[in-house]
Amino acid sequence: MSLSLSSLKNIRSLRAQARNMATEDLAEILAKLKIVVSERREETQITAAEAREKAEKLAMYRELLLEDGISPAELSQSGKVAGKIKTKRAPRPAKYKYTDVNNEVRFWTGQGRTPKPVQQAIEQGRVLDDFLI
Structure with missing residues (x-):
C-alpha cells in the first residue's frame, strides 16, 4: 500500500493533513x-449476485442430470477426447567418443553442453571431427 493511502487510514495523519485544508476542500x-x-x-454486490446465479444454474443442471440418471462424473468423463498420446522419443545415437579424466570411454550425441574433456582438447588444437565414432 502506498504511503498516501496508509496515511488516509490513520486518523492522526488525517487530522494533521486536515488542519492545513479549507473546510470546502x-x-x-x-x-x-x-x-x-x-x-x-455496487461492484461487490454485482459480483456476489453473478456468483449466486451461477451456483443456482449449476444446482439446477445437476438436478436435471440426476433426474435423467446421469451422474456429473459421467458427464465430465464423456467430454474427454482421446487425443494424441505423447510417446517418449528414442534416445539419440552417439556421434562422438572420448575418454574422460578417469580414463573411462564416454559417448556424446553432439547435443547439449560440450563435455569438458572434449572442450579442453578443442582448446588445445584438436578438431571435433577427431572424436567422431
Whole structure:
C-alpha cells in the first residue's frame, strides 16, 4: 500500500493533513470518497449476485442430470477426447567418443553442453571431427 493511502487510514495523519485544508476542500474530498465507496459496494454486490446465479444454474443442471440418471462424473468423463498420446522419443545415437579424466570411454550425441574433456582438447588444437565414432 502506498504511503498516501496508509496515511488516509490513520486518523492522526488525517487530522494533521486536515488542519492545513479549507473546510470546502475537505467536503469535496468526502463527497468523492463516498462516490468511490458506493461504486465499490455496487461492484461487490454485482459480483456476489453473478456468483449466486451461477451456483443456482449449476444446482439446477445437476438436478436435471440426476433426474435423467446421469451422474456429473459421467458427464465430465464423456467430454474427454482421446487425443494424441505423447510417446517418449528414442534416445539419440552417439556421434562422438572420448575418454574422460578417469580414463573411462564416454559417448556424446553432439547435443547439449560440450563435455569438458572434449572442450579442453578443442582448446588445445584438436578438431571435433577427431572424436567422431
